[in-house]
Amino acid sequence: MSGTTPPPPRVAVVGVNGHGRSHLQHVLDAHAAGRLRLAAVADPRLDDLPELPAGTRRHPDLGDLLAEGVPEAVVLSTPIHTHAALATAAVRAGADVLLEKPPTATAAEFTELSATVEAAGRLCQVGFQSLGSAAVDHVRRRVADGRVGEVTGYSAAGCWVRTRAYYQRARWAGHRHLDGRVVADGALTNPLAHAVATALAVAGAQRAEDVTAVETDLFHVHDIEADDTSAARVHLAGGRDLLVAVTLCAAERGEPFVVVEGTAGRITLYYTLDTVVEEVPGHPPLVTRHERTHLLTDLLAARAQGTPLRSPLADSGGFTRVLEAVVTGPAPRPVAEGFFERLELPGGDEGRRLTGVEQAVAAALRERATFSELGLPWTR
Structure with missing residues:
Protein backbone atom coordinates (compact mmCIF):
# COMPACT_ATOMS: atom_id res chain seq x y z
CA MET A 1 0.00 0.00 0.00
CA SER A 2 1.41 3.41 -0.95
CA GLY A 3 2.52 5.61 1.92
CA THR A 4 3.39 2.68 4.17
CA THR A 5 6.42 3.40 6.35
CA PRO A 6 9.15 0.84 5.67
CA PRO A 7 10.30 -1.20 8.63
CA PRO A 8 13.51 -0.05 10.34
CA PRO A 9 16.68 -1.65 8.97
CA ARG A 10 17.93 -4.75 10.74
CA VAL A 11 21.43 -4.40 12.18
CA ALA A 12 23.76 -7.00 13.68
CA VAL A 13 26.76 -6.31 15.88
CA VAL A 14 29.70 -8.69 15.62
CA GLY A 15 32.22 -8.26 18.43
CA VAL A 16 30.33 -6.95 21.45
CA ASN A 17 33.12 -6.84 24.03
CA GLY A 18 35.93 -4.31 24.38
CA HIS A 19 35.39 -1.43 21.95
CA GLY A 20 32.49 -3.35 20.48
CA ARG A 21 30.47 -2.60 23.60
CA SER A 22 30.23 1.07 22.56
CA HIS A 23 28.87 -0.01 19.16
CA LEU A 24 26.36 -2.29 20.85
CA GLN A 25 25.19 0.51 23.14
CA HIS A 26 24.72 2.87 20.19
CA VAL A 27 22.65 0.25 18.37
CA LEU A 28 20.60 -0.41 21.50
CA ASP A 29 19.86 3.31 21.84
CA ALA A 30 18.91 3.57 18.17
CA HIS A 31 16.72 0.47 18.52
CA ALA A 32 14.92 2.03 21.47
CA ALA A 33 14.34 5.17 19.40
CA GLY A 34 12.90 3.13 16.53
CA ARG A 35 15.61 4.07 14.02
CA LEU A 36 16.74 0.47 13.52
CA ARG A 37 16.19 -3.01 14.85
CA LEU A 38 18.92 -4.98 16.58
CA ALA A 39 18.56 -8.29 14.78
CA ALA A 40 21.49 -10.25 16.19
CA VAL A 41 24.79 -10.18 18.04
CA ALA A 42 27.79 -12.44 17.62
CA ASP A 43 30.80 -13.00 19.84
CA PRO A 44 32.54 -16.01 21.39
CA ARG A 45 31.69 -14.46 24.79
CA LEU A 46 28.03 -13.52 25.27
CA ASP A 47 27.78 -14.02 29.02
CA ASP A 48 28.06 -10.41 30.21
CA LEU A 49 25.81 -8.33 27.99
CA PRO A 50 23.28 -5.64 28.79
CA GLU A 51 19.65 -6.65 28.33
CA LEU A 52 18.90 -7.16 24.65
CA PRO A 53 15.55 -6.54 22.95
CA ALA A 54 13.21 -9.50 22.67
CA GLY A 55 13.90 -11.53 19.57
CA THR A 56 17.58 -10.57 19.27
CA ARG A 57 19.48 -13.60 18.02
CA ARG A 58 22.75 -14.61 19.71
CA HIS A 59 25.53 -16.36 17.81
CA PRO A 60 29.12 -17.42 18.52
CA ASP A 61 30.42 -16.01 15.23
CA LEU A 62 29.49 -14.21 12.02
CA GLY A 63 29.17 -17.40 9.97
CA ASP A 64 26.53 -18.78 12.29
CA LEU A 65 24.75 -15.41 12.30
CA LEU A 66 24.58 -15.15 8.50
CA ALA A 67 23.38 -18.74 8.20
CA GLU A 68 20.31 -17.81 10.24
CA GLY A 69 19.51 -14.66 8.28
CA VAL A 70 21.29 -11.71 6.67
CA PRO A 71 20.57 -8.28 8.16
CA GLU A 72 20.68 -5.06 6.16
CA ALA A 73 23.83 -3.92 7.97
CA VAL A 74 26.56 -5.52 10.07
CA VAL A 75 28.81 -3.69 12.53
CA LEU A 76 32.20 -5.43 12.75
CA SER A 77 34.29 -4.66 15.83
CA THR A 78 36.65 -7.62 15.98
CA PRO A 79 40.45 -8.11 16.12
CA ILE A 80 42.27 -6.28 13.31
CA HIS A 81 43.53 -9.40 11.59
CA THR A 82 39.96 -10.74 11.24
CA HIS A 83 38.53 -7.65 9.53
CA ALA A 84 39.17 -8.59 5.92
CA ALA A 85 37.71 -12.09 6.10
CA LEU A 86 34.64 -11.08 8.11
CA ALA A 87 33.86 -8.02 6.00
CA THR A 88 34.22 -10.16 2.87
CA ALA A 89 31.76 -12.72 4.23
CA ALA A 90 29.25 -10.04 5.22
CA VAL A 91 29.19 -8.19 1.90
CA ARG A 92 29.10 -11.40 -0.13
CA ALA A 93 26.06 -12.44 1.91
CA GLY A 94 24.37 -9.17 0.94
CA ALA A 95 24.90 -6.91 3.97
CA ASP A 96 26.37 -3.45 4.14
CA VAL A 97 29.15 -3.06 6.70
CA LEU A 98 30.46 -0.64 9.28
CA LEU A 99 34.03 -1.93 9.71
CA GLU A 100 36.16 -0.84 12.63
CA LYS A 101 39.50 0.76 11.85
CA PRO A 102 41.99 -0.11 10.56
CA PRO A 103 39.94 -1.75 7.81
CA THR A 104 42.57 -4.40 7.06
CA ALA A 105 45.95 -5.47 8.38
CA THR A 106 47.73 -5.34 5.01
CA ALA A 107 47.58 -3.48 1.70
CA ALA A 108 46.92 -6.76 -0.13
CA GLU A 109 43.87 -7.43 2.04
CA PHE A 110 42.69 -3.88 1.42
CA THR A 111 42.91 -4.32 -2.34
CA GLU A 112 41.05 -7.64 -2.22
CA LEU A 113 38.34 -6.33 0.09
CA SER A 114 37.86 -3.22 -2.06
CA ALA A 115 37.33 -5.38 -5.14
CA THR A 116 34.89 -7.61 -3.27
CA VAL A 117 32.83 -4.67 -2.00
CA GLU A 118 32.64 -3.17 -5.48
CA ALA A 119 31.72 -6.48 -7.12
CA ALA A 120 29.02 -7.13 -4.52
CA GLY A 121 27.59 -3.63 -4.91
CA ARG A 122 27.57 -3.14 -1.15
CA LEU A 123 28.54 -0.26 1.13
CA CYS A 124 31.55 -0.47 3.46
CA GLN A 125 32.04 2.35 5.92
CA VAL A 126 35.29 2.40 7.91
CA GLY A 127 35.05 3.33 11.58
CA PHE A 128 37.22 6.43 11.67
CA GLN A 129 34.70 8.22 13.86
CA SER A 130 36.39 11.60 13.47
CA LEU A 131 35.48 11.59 9.77
CA GLY A 132 31.83 11.85 10.77
CA SER A 133 32.53 15.35 12.05
CA ARG A 292 29.22 14.92 14.36
CA THR A 293 27.20 12.21 12.62
CA HIS A 294 27.60 8.68 13.90
CA LEU A 295 29.02 6.55 11.12
CA LEU A 296 26.32 3.89 11.47
CA THR A 297 23.64 6.57 11.12
CA ASP A 298 25.49 7.80 8.03
CA LEU A 299 25.70 4.27 6.60
CA LEU A 300 21.98 3.68 7.03
CA ALA A 301 21.21 7.06 5.44
CA ALA A 302 23.41 6.17 2.48
CA ARG A 303 21.50 2.89 2.10
CA ALA A 304 18.13 4.64 2.17
CA GLN A 305 18.91 7.82 0.24
CA GLY A 306 21.96 7.07 -1.89
CA THR A 307 24.04 9.77 -0.21
CA PRO A 308 27.85 9.36 -0.19
CA LEU A 309 29.48 7.75 2.82
CA ARG A 310 31.58 9.96 5.08
CA SER A 311 34.26 7.28 5.49
CA PRO A 312 34.03 4.85 2.55
CA LEU A 313 36.53 2.02 2.26
Whole structure:
Protein backbone atom coordinates (compact mmCIF):
# COMPACT_ATOMS: atom_id res chain seq x y z
CA MET A 1 0.00 0.00 0.00
CA SER A 2 1.41 3.41 -0.95
CA GLY A 3 2.52 5.61 1.92
CA THR A 4 3.39 2.68 4.17
CA THR A 5 6.42 3.40 6.35
CA PRO A 6 9.15 0.84 5.67
CA PRO A 7 10.30 -1.20 8.63
CA PRO A 8 13.51 -0.05 10.34
CA PRO A 9 16.68 -1.65 8.97
CA ARG A 10 17.93 -4.75 10.74
CA VAL A 11 21.43 -4.40 12.18
CA ALA A 12 23.76 -7.00 13.68
CA VAL A 13 26.76 -6.31 15.88
CA VAL A 14 29.70 -8.69 15.62
CA GLY A 15 32.22 -8.26 18.43
CA VAL A 16 30.33 -6.95 21.45
CA ASN A 17 33.12 -6.84 24.03
CA GLY A 18 35.93 -4.31 24.38
CA HIS A 19 35.39 -1.43 21.95
CA GLY A 20 32.49 -3.35 20.48
CA ARG A 21 30.47 -2.60 23.60
CA SER A 22 30.23 1.07 22.56
CA HIS A 23 28.87 -0.01 19.16
CA LEU A 24 26.36 -2.29 20.85
CA GLN A 25 25.19 0.51 23.14
CA HIS A 26 24.72 2.87 20.19
CA VAL A 27 22.65 0.25 18.37
CA LEU A 28 20.60 -0.41 21.50
CA ASP A 29 19.86 3.31 21.84
CA ALA A 30 18.91 3.57 18.17
CA HIS A 31 16.72 0.47 18.52
CA ALA A 32 14.92 2.03 21.47
CA ALA A 33 14.34 5.17 19.40
CA GLY A 34 12.90 3.13 16.53
CA ARG A 35 15.61 4.07 14.02
CA LEU A 36 16.74 0.47 13.52
CA ARG A 37 16.19 -3.01 14.85
CA LEU A 38 18.92 -4.98 16.58
CA ALA A 39 18.56 -8.29 14.78
CA ALA A 40 21.49 -10.25 16.19
CA VAL A 41 24.79 -10.18 18.04
CA ALA A 42 27.79 -12.44 17.62
CA ASP A 43 30.80 -13.00 19.84
CA PRO A 44 32.54 -16.01 21.39
CA ARG A 45 31.69 -14.46 24.79
CA LEU A 46 28.03 -13.52 25.27
CA ASP A 47 27.78 -14.02 29.02
CA ASP A 48 28.06 -10.41 30.21
CA LEU A 49 25.81 -8.33 27.99
CA PRO A 50 23.28 -5.64 28.79
CA GLU A 51 19.65 -6.65 28.33
CA LEU A 52 18.90 -7.16 24.65
CA PRO A 53 15.55 -6.54 22.95
CA ALA A 54 13.21 -9.50 22.67
CA GLY A 55 13.90 -11.53 19.57
CA THR A 56 17.58 -10.57 19.27
CA ARG A 57 19.48 -13.60 18.02
CA ARG A 58 22.75 -14.61 19.71
CA HIS A 59 25.53 -16.36 17.81
CA PRO A 60 29.12 -17.42 18.52
CA ASP A 61 30.42 -16.01 15.23
CA LEU A 62 29.49 -14.21 12.02
CA GLY A 63 29.17 -17.40 9.97
CA ASP A 64 26.53 -18.78 12.29
CA LEU A 65 24.75 -15.41 12.30
CA LEU A 66 24.58 -15.15 8.50
CA ALA A 67 23.38 -18.74 8.20
CA GLU A 68 20.31 -17.81 10.24
CA GLY A 69 19.51 -14.66 8.28
CA VAL A 70 21.29 -11.71 6.67
CA PRO A 71 20.57 -8.28 8.16
CA GLU A 72 20.68 -5.06 6.16
CA ALA A 73 23.83 -3.92 7.97
CA VAL A 74 26.56 -5.52 10.07
CA VAL A 75 28.81 -3.69 12.53
CA LEU A 76 32.20 -5.43 12.75
CA SER A 77 34.29 -4.66 15.83
CA THR A 78 36.65 -7.62 15.98
CA PRO A 79 40.45 -8.11 16.12
CA ILE A 80 42.27 -6.28 13.31
CA HIS A 81 43.53 -9.40 11.59
CA THR A 82 39.96 -10.74 11.24
CA HIS A 83 38.53 -7.65 9.53
CA ALA A 84 39.17 -8.59 5.92
CA ALA A 85 37.71 -12.09 6.10
CA LEU A 86 34.64 -11.08 8.11
CA ALA A 87 33.86 -8.02 6.00
CA THR A 88 34.22 -10.16 2.87
CA ALA A 89 31.76 -12.72 4.23
CA ALA A 90 29.25 -10.04 5.22
CA VAL A 91 29.19 -8.19 1.90
CA ARG A 92 29.10 -11.40 -0.13
CA ALA A 93 26.06 -12.44 1.91
CA GLY A 94 24.37 -9.17 0.94
CA ALA A 95 24.90 -6.91 3.97
CA ASP A 96 26.37 -3.45 4.14
CA VAL A 97 29.15 -3.06 6.70
CA LEU A 98 30.46 -0.64 9.28
CA LEU A 99 34.03 -1.93 9.71
CA GLU A 100 36.16 -0.84 12.63
CA LYS A 101 39.50 0.76 11.85
CA PRO A 102 41.99 -0.11 10.56
CA PRO A 103 39.94 -1.75 7.81
CA THR A 104 42.57 -4.40 7.06
CA ALA A 105 45.95 -5.47 8.38
CA THR A 106 47.73 -5.34 5.01
CA ALA A 107 47.58 -3.48 1.70
CA ALA A 108 46.92 -6.76 -0.13
CA GLU A 109 43.87 -7.43 2.04
CA PHE A 110 42.69 -3.88 1.42
CA THR A 111 42.91 -4.32 -2.34
CA GLU A 112 41.05 -7.64 -2.22
CA LEU A 113 38.34 -6.33 0.09
CA SER A 114 37.86 -3.22 -2.06
CA ALA A 115 37.33 -5.38 -5.14
CA THR A 116 34.89 -7.61 -3.27
CA VAL A 117 32.83 -4.67 -2.00
CA GLU A 118 32.64 -3.17 -5.48
CA ALA A 119 31.72 -6.48 -7.12
CA ALA A 120 29.02 -7.13 -4.52
CA GLY A 121 27.59 -3.63 -4.91
CA ARG A 122 27.57 -3.14 -1.15
CA LEU A 123 28.54 -0.26 1.13
CA CYS A 124 31.55 -0.47 3.46
CA GLN A 125 32.04 2.35 5.92
CA VAL A 126 35.29 2.40 7.91
CA GLY A 127 35.05 3.33 11.58
CA PHE A 128 37.22 6.43 11.67
CA GLN A 129 34.70 8.22 13.86
CA SER A 130 36.39 11.60 13.47
CA LEU A 131 35.48 11.59 9.77
CA GLY A 132 31.83 11.85 10.77
CA SER A 133 32.53 15.35 12.05
CA ALA A 134 31.55 18.47 10.13
CA ALA A 135 34.80 19.94 11.47
CA VAL A 136 36.80 18.16 8.76
CA ASP A 137 34.80 19.78 5.95
CA HIS A 138 35.00 23.13 7.76
CA VAL A 139 38.80 23.00 7.85
CA ARG A 140 38.94 22.05 4.18
CA ARG A 141 36.71 25.00 3.26
CA ARG A 142 38.72 27.47 5.31
CA VAL A 143 41.96 26.28 3.71
CA ALA A 144 40.41 26.44 0.24
CA ASP A 145 39.25 29.99 0.99
CA GLY A 146 42.86 30.98 1.64
CA ARG A 147 42.51 31.67 5.36
CA VAL A 148 46.05 30.38 6.05
CA GLY A 149 47.56 31.46 2.74
CA GLU A 150 49.49 28.85 0.80
CA VAL A 151 49.67 25.54 2.65
CA THR A 152 53.22 24.64 3.65
CA GLY A 153 52.51 21.33 5.38
CA TYR A 154 50.26 19.16 7.51
CA SER A 155 50.95 17.56 10.87
CA ALA A 156 49.26 15.45 13.51
CA ALA A 157 50.11 14.64 17.11
CA GLY A 158 48.81 12.62 20.01
CA CYS A 159 50.05 12.06 23.57
CA TRP A 160 48.10 9.28 25.23
CA VAL A 161 48.63 6.80 28.05
CA ARG A 162 48.41 3.01 27.80
CA THR A 163 49.40 0.61 30.55
CA ARG A 164 50.42 -3.02 30.78
CA ALA A 165 46.75 -4.00 31.20
CA TYR A 166 46.00 -2.53 27.77
CA TYR A 167 48.53 -4.86 26.21
CA GLN A 168 47.17 -7.81 28.16
CA ARG A 169 43.58 -7.23 26.98
CA ALA A 170 43.90 -9.76 24.18
CA ARG A 171 46.45 -12.24 22.84
CA TRP A 172 47.02 -10.10 19.72
CA ALA A 173 47.42 -6.78 21.55
CA GLY A 174 50.71 -5.00 20.95
CA HIS A 175 51.77 -7.30 18.11
CA ARG A 176 52.85 -6.56 14.56
CA HIS A 177 52.53 -10.24 13.70
CA LEU A 178 51.00 -13.24 15.42
CA ASP A 179 50.88 -16.88 14.30
CA GLY A 180 52.25 -15.90 10.91
CA ARG A 181 49.64 -13.19 10.31
CA VAL A 182 49.94 -9.40 10.31
CA VAL A 183 48.17 -7.84 13.30
CA ALA A 184 49.28 -4.18 13.08
CA ASP A 185 48.37 -3.18 16.64
CA GLY A 186 50.72 -0.21 16.97
CA ALA A 187 50.17 3.39 18.02
CA LEU A 188 50.06 4.74 14.46
CA THR A 189 47.82 2.01 13.13
CA ASN A 190 45.31 1.49 15.95
CA PRO A 191 44.84 3.72 19.03
CA LEU A 192 46.09 6.89 17.30
CA ALA A 193 45.20 5.83 13.77
CA HIS A 194 42.59 8.61 13.80
CA ALA A 195 45.40 11.18 13.87
CA VAL A 196 46.76 9.81 10.61
CA ALA A 197 43.39 9.31 8.93
CA THR A 198 42.03 12.71 9.95
CA ALA A 199 45.16 14.52 8.77
CA LEU A 200 44.95 12.74 5.42
CA ALA A 201 41.29 13.72 5.15
CA VAL A 202 42.06 17.37 5.90
CA ALA A 203 44.83 17.26 3.30
CA GLY A 204 42.51 15.72 0.71
CA ALA A 205 44.88 12.76 0.45
CA GLN A 206 42.72 9.79 1.41
CA ARG A 207 43.09 7.58 -1.66
CA ALA A 208 46.03 5.20 -2.08
CA GLU A 209 47.37 7.17 -5.03
CA ASP A 210 47.48 10.34 -2.89
CA VAL A 211 50.34 8.93 -0.78
CA THR A 212 53.60 8.60 -2.68
CA ALA A 213 56.01 7.49 0.07
CA VAL A 214 56.18 6.95 3.83
CA GLU A 215 59.17 7.21 6.19
CA THR A 216 58.74 5.65 9.64
CA ASP A 217 60.59 6.14 12.93
CA LEU A 218 59.19 3.61 15.41
CA PHE A 219 59.96 2.85 19.07
CA HIS A 220 58.47 0.94 21.95
CA VAL A 221 58.78 1.63 25.65
CA HIS A 222 56.48 -1.20 26.75
CA ASP A 223 57.51 -4.84 26.35
CA ILE A 224 55.65 -5.25 23.08
CA GLU A 225 56.48 -6.01 19.45
CA ALA A 226 54.61 -3.07 17.92
CA ASP A 227 55.26 0.67 18.29
CA ASP A 228 53.98 2.83 21.15
CA THR A 229 56.02 5.98 20.41
CA SER A 230 56.34 6.83 16.76
CA ALA A 231 56.89 9.41 14.07
CA ALA A 232 56.26 9.23 10.36
CA ARG A 233 56.67 11.50 7.37
CA VAL A 234 54.03 10.89 4.73
CA HIS A 235 54.78 12.29 1.28
CA LEU A 236 51.68 13.40 -0.59
CA ALA A 237 51.01 13.79 -4.29
CA GLY A 238 51.47 17.42 -5.20
CA GLY A 239 54.60 17.90 -3.11
CA ARG A 240 53.27 18.50 0.40
CA ASP A 241 53.99 16.20 3.29
CA LEU A 242 52.41 15.15 6.58
CA LEU A 243 54.48 14.82 9.76
CA VAL A 244 52.93 12.64 12.48
CA ALA A 245 54.31 12.23 16.01
CA VAL A 246 52.49 10.17 18.65
CA THR A 247 53.08 8.36 21.91
CA LEU A 248 51.18 6.10 24.30
CA CYS A 249 53.77 6.79 27.05
CA ALA A 250 52.88 10.36 28.08
CA ALA A 251 52.60 11.63 31.64
CA GLU A 252 48.87 12.16 31.10
CA ARG A 253 46.36 12.00 28.27
CA GLY A 254 46.19 15.08 26.06
CA GLU A 255 43.83 15.89 23.21
CA PRO A 256 45.23 14.74 19.86
CA PHE A 257 45.13 17.21 17.01
CA VAL A 258 45.75 17.88 13.33
CA VAL A 259 47.41 21.08 12.06
CA VAL A 260 47.39 22.82 8.69
CA GLU A 261 50.33 25.23 8.43
CA GLY A 262 50.25 28.05 5.88
CA THR A 263 52.13 31.15 4.88
CA ALA A 264 49.48 33.33 6.54
CA GLY A 265 48.40 31.31 9.59
CA ARG A 266 47.45 27.90 10.90
CA ILE A 267 44.37 25.86 11.66
CA THR A 268 44.26 23.22 14.41
CA LEU A 269 41.56 20.55 14.56
CA TYR A 270 41.08 18.80 17.91
CA TYR A 271 39.37 15.86 16.32
CA THR A 272 38.00 14.12 19.42
CA LEU A 273 36.30 17.38 20.44
CA ASP A 274 35.10 18.47 16.96
CA THR A 275 36.75 21.81 17.72
CA VAL A 276 38.72 23.98 15.30
CA VAL A 277 41.08 26.81 16.26
CA GLU A 278 42.06 29.22 13.48
CA GLU A 279 45.07 31.46 14.13
CA VAL A 280 45.92 34.30 11.78
CA PRO A 281 48.48 36.94 12.83
CA GLY A 282 46.80 40.21 13.77
CA HIS A 283 43.50 38.53 14.61
CA PRO A 284 42.25 36.83 17.79
CA PRO A 285 41.98 33.03 17.58
CA LEU A 286 38.71 31.91 16.02
CA VAL A 287 37.27 28.86 17.77
CA THR A 288 34.39 26.89 16.24
CA ARG A 289 32.66 23.70 17.32
CA HIS A 290 30.94 21.31 14.96
CA GLU A 291 28.35 18.56 14.87
CA ARG A 292 29.22 14.92 14.36
CA THR A 293 27.20 12.21 12.62
CA HIS A 294 27.60 8.68 13.90
CA LEU A 295 29.02 6.55 11.12
CA LEU A 296 26.32 3.89 11.47
CA THR A 297 23.64 6.57 11.12
CA ASP A 298 25.49 7.80 8.03
CA LEU A 299 25.70 4.27 6.60
CA LEU A 300 21.98 3.68 7.03
CA ALA A 301 21.21 7.06 5.44
CA ALA A 302 23.41 6.17 2.48
CA ARG A 303 21.50 2.89 2.10
CA ALA A 304 18.13 4.64 2.17
CA GLN A 305 18.91 7.82 0.24
CA GLY A 306 21.96 7.07 -1.89
CA THR A 307 24.04 9.77 -0.21
CA PRO A 308 27.85 9.36 -0.19
CA LEU A 309 29.48 7.75 2.82
CA ARG A 310 31.58 9.96 5.08
CA SER A 311 34.26 7.28 5.49
CA PRO A 312 34.03 4.85 2.55
CA LEU A 313 36.53 2.02 2.26
CA ALA A 314 38.21 3.62 -0.77
CA ASP A 315 39.04 6.66 1.35
CA SER A 316 41.14 4.48 3.65
CA GLY A 317 43.60 3.76 0.84
CA GLY A 318 46.01 6.50 1.86
CA PHE A 319 45.88 5.39 5.49
CA THR A 320 46.53 1.80 4.39
CA ARG A 321 49.67 2.97 2.57
CA VAL A 322 50.89 4.31 5.94
CA LEU A 323 49.88 1.11 7.74
CA GLU A 324 51.75 -1.00 5.19
CA ALA A 325 54.91 1.07 5.70
CA VAL A 326 54.62 0.60 9.46
CA VAL A 327 54.21 -3.18 9.38
CA THR A 328 56.72 -3.91 6.60
CA GLY A 329 59.42 -1.37 7.49
CA PRO A 330 62.13 -1.58 10.14
CA ALA A 331 60.91 -3.05 13.42
CA PRO A 332 60.25 -0.64 16.30
CA ARG A 333 63.36 -0.11 18.40
CA PRO A 334 63.20 -0.59 22.18
CA VAL A 335 63.80 2.46 24.36
CA ALA A 336 66.53 1.64 26.87
CA GLU A 337 66.02 1.57 30.63
CA GLY A 338 66.88 4.91 32.19
CA PHE A 339 64.91 6.97 29.66
CA PHE A 340 61.51 6.04 31.08
CA GLU A 341 59.86 5.75 34.47
CA ARG A 342 57.92 2.70 35.66
CA LEU A 343 54.70 3.51 37.51
CA GLU A 344 53.01 1.04 39.83
CA LEU A 345 49.25 1.20 39.35
CA PRO A 346 46.30 -0.36 41.22
CA GLY A 347 45.58 -4.02 40.61
CA GLY A 348 49.17 -4.89 39.76
CA ASP A 349 49.10 -2.81 36.58
CA GLU A 350 52.14 -0.85 35.40
CA GLY A 351 52.53 2.34 33.41
CA ARG A 352 55.63 3.55 31.61
CA ARG A 353 56.31 7.26 31.17
CA LEU A 354 58.90 8.29 28.59
CA THR A 355 60.71 11.29 30.05
CA GLY A 356 60.15 14.44 28.01
CA VAL A 357 58.10 12.75 25.31
CA GLU A 358 55.54 15.57 25.20
CA GLN A 359 58.33 18.03 24.40
CA ALA A 360 59.69 15.60 21.81
CA VAL A 361 56.32 15.43 20.06
CA ALA A 362 56.06 19.22 20.06
CA ALA A 363 59.59 19.54 18.66
CA ALA A 364 58.87 17.01 15.93
CA LEU A 365 55.94 19.08 14.70
CA ARG A 366 57.79 22.38 15.07
CA GLU A 367 60.87 21.18 13.21
CA ARG A 368 58.95 18.84 10.89
CA ALA A 369 61.43 16.15 11.90
CA THR A 370 61.20 12.59 13.19
CA PHE A 371 62.44 11.70 16.66
CA SER A 372 65.68 10.25 15.27
CA GLU A 373 66.25 13.32 13.11
CA LEU A 374 65.94 15.44 16.25
CA GLY A 375 68.80 13.43 17.78
CA LEU A 376 66.91 12.61 20.97
CA PRO A 377 69.00 10.53 23.41
CA TRP A 378 66.54 7.64 23.57
CA THR A 379 66.63 7.18 19.79
CA ARG A 380 70.36 6.33 19.69
